[in-house]
Amino acid sequence: MDKPSYLFILNPNSGTSTGKNALFTSQSIERLAKKNNVHAEIIFTESQGHATLLTRDNLDKTNWQAIVAIGGDGTVNEIARSLVLTDTPLGILPMGSGNGLARHLGIPLQLEAALHKLFRGTVHTIDSALLNDIPFFCTAGIGFDAYVGKLFSEQKIRGLATYMNVSFRSYWDYQPQQIKLNGVTQEVFSLTFANAGQYGNNAWVAPQASLQDGQLDICTIRTFPKWYGTSLVYRLFTRQLKDSDYITYHRTTDATIETSAPPLIHYDGEPLQLDVDHFTVKIRPASLKIVL
Numbered sequence: 001m002d003k004p005s006y007l008f009i010l011n012p013n014s015g016t017s018t019g020k021n022a023l024f025t026s027q028s029i030e031r032l033a034k035k036n037n038v039h040a041e042i043i044f045t046e047s048q049g050h051a052t053l054l055t056r057d058n059l060d061k062t063n064w065q066a067i068v069a070i071g072g073d074g075t076v077n078e079i080a081r082s083l084v085l086t087d088t089p090l091g092i093l094p095m096g097s098g099n100g101l102a103r104h105l106g107i108p109l110q111l112e113a114a115l116h117k118l119f120r121g122t123v124h125t126i127d128s129a130l131l132n133d134i135p136f137f138c139t140a141g142i143g144f145d146a147y148v149g150k151l152f153s154e155q156k157i158r159g160l161a162t163y164m165n166v167s168f169r170s171y172w173d174y175q176p177q178q179i180k181l182n183g184v185t186q187e188v189f190s191l192t193f194a195n196a197g198q199y200g201n202n203a204w205v206a207p208q209a210s211l212q213d214g215q216l217d218i219c220t221i222r223t224f225p226k227w228y229g230t231s232l233v234y235r236l237f238t239r240q241l242k243d244s245d246y247i248t249y250h251r252t253t254d255a256t257i258e259t260s261a262p263p264l265i266h267y268d269g270e271p272l273q274l275d276v277d278h279f280t281v282k283i284r285p286a287s288l289k290i291v292l
């Protein structure tokens with residue numbers, strides 16, 4: 001009988017300890033694949049978007065047990081978007097800065113433990129979502145988190161410390177935005193569409209979000225006094241945002257958002273400047289197979 005085959009797609013630009021560790025990671029995968037009697041093919045990405053093409057081009061090459069993203073939420077997004085509504089499952093070896101989807105799913109952050117789990121895992125089905133025609137799997141949003149996401153993407157050093165530093169510096173001058181959510185005008189600090197519960201780094205924006213309920217959890221953070229920021233951060237990291245007076249949650253399958261000018265958004269932490277002043281989000285229930 002043929003050995004089970006796994007395709008690993010590694011982003012050498014993800015995480016805090018990038019390129020220099022990529023070779024070590026691929027050697028460890030080869031060693032552990034041999035030990036577990038599975039066949040492993042490993043490909044390195046060469047640029048942004050490359051993982052999507054690699055996944056698409058290799059999808060039908062063999063009967064993969066999984067196509068495995070090695071990186072963070074951006075890499076997961078690029079690979080998963082080519083796997084949506086196919087029978088090939090996604091696998092995740094979290095090597096990014098935030099690893100929101102992996103953390104939500106309880107995938108170990110250590111390579112060896114994550115591989116051990118992957119090789120013994122079973123296939124589950126989870127929801128994914130769309131912002132206009134852009135797939136996302138963890139969270140998407142508009143407002144402060146998109147703004148910080150853009151500034152963060154311009155930093156040379158990644159990781160939680162850089163993220164917190166960028167957030168803190170941009171917080172003081174940040175101006176909340178007027179938006180229309182399903183026709184209702186409101187001023188928001190941020191609006192998050194949560195398929196999974198956290199942004200990454202255990203920042204739980206919607207701790208109650210489920211990947212299997214066929215719904216998105218919308219978290220609206222309204223304008224609040226600047227002094228309240230510390231409390232908000234504390235609540236974010238202790239899964240207590242829902243107890244705040246400035247925050248509202250609701251669940252939905254879809255929503256429409258209108259803005260006065262084309263907004264900056266993020267999808268799975270990747271910032272994007274839209275060129276239209278409105279967008280929709282919608283859930284795609286049970287659309288992605290994943291090994292857990």
Ligand SMILES: Nc1ncnc2c1ncn2[C@@H]1O[C@H](COP(=O)(O)OP(=O)(O)OP(=O)(O)O)[C@@H](O)[C@H]1O
Pocket residue numbers: 011012013014015016045046047048049050071072073074075076078095096097098099100158200268269270
């Ligand atoms: N070979 C490459 N060279 C440069 N950039 C790449 C390469 N391959 C992928 N990328 C880009 O690297 C970016 C960061 O990847 P990713 O999001 O996986 O890591 P991260 O930002 O460290 O983790 P997280 O999103 O969990 O915080 C993505 O925009 C991705 O498209």
